[in-house]
Amino acid sequence: MGAHFSIARGLDRAVRTAAAHGCTALQIFTKNASTWKERTLLPEEIDAFKAAQRATGITHVAAHAAYLLNLASPEPGKHRMSLDALRQELERSSALGIAHVVLHPGNHMGAGEGEGIQKIIAAINGVFDACRAPGTRLLLETTAGQGSSLGGRFEHLRSILDGIFDPDRVAVCLDTSHIFAAGYDIRTREAYEKTLAAFDDIIGLDRLELIHLNDSKRKLGSRVDRHEHVGEGYIGMDAFRFIMQEPRFEAIPKIIETPKFKGALEYDRVNLDRLRALVNP
Secondary structure, three states: OEEEOOOOOOHHHHHHHHHHOOOOEEEEOOOOOOOOOOOOOOHHHHHHHHHHHHHHOOOEEEEEOOOOOOOOOOOHHHHHHHHHHHHHHHHHHHHHOOOEEEEOOEEOOOOOHHHHHHHHHHHHHHHHHHOOOOOOEEEEEOOOOOOOEEOOOHHHHHHHHHHOOOHHHEEEEEEHHHHHHOOOOOOOHHHHHHHHHHHHHHOOHHHEEEEEOOEEOOOOOOOOOOEEOOOOOOOOHHHHHHHHOOHHHOOOOEEEOOOOEEOOEEOHHHHHHHHHOOOOO
16 A cells, blocks of 8 residues: 655655554656656665665565657657657666556547557557666556547557557556546446456556555546545545455555545545555455
8 A cells, every 4th residue: 555655755754654554565757757867876776765665665666757748649749758758767766676667658639549549559569669667667557548648448548559569568557537427437346346257357457556545526528627626526435445355456556646635634645545444354
């Protein structure tokens, strides 16, 4: 269990902040996610990050690629920048010993799903050819299907996975808020099992390596990506109980990306404690 924490005070401080919240997993950005400007890590930053991991025992770390990236972009300049940014993200994460880089697949921007998926496949294959990034796997994240985003249907991710020349370097991250907004219900036991069976049939549970646990501010099938505190949105608490008590998910890292505050109250601890309380005794 863990959360996404800021690296504003240093990569190593994010690890220690996670430990202070009782986390055994962590997600970070490895650079400023709101800019195209890249970042070269200093050796002392890498050393401090790994030292913090050793000190805290937090070994499950994921990096989230910047939201600016769009591997499906029909704009040549944006597409080139996205490829370069993903390559550098994989290289930074590998240098830090981070096992997973989470990526929103992309937006076709009106070019069509088929063309967008083919551009994503070609982009990932090209990036993999350009860098080895040992020890780091790319995770395609399920999306809410907002606008022209790809990944709102499990079939989108299956098509991308099928086109990757080196399949061992890519897997999937499931986001509860995203799949709910995309139309996959998980609120009742019957709906949860149906959605899980669909994921297994189309993608395969063996390809699932990270879960984002977020409630949704919007209704089922809204195709709007808005996260809410655990149990306070339209998904509700039962779905999170199913997940936290799911034997097949026991070894899969789970990360919250819920709002950081509710009023003046820091809420990461509240959301994490709510999820921990759902685990079978």
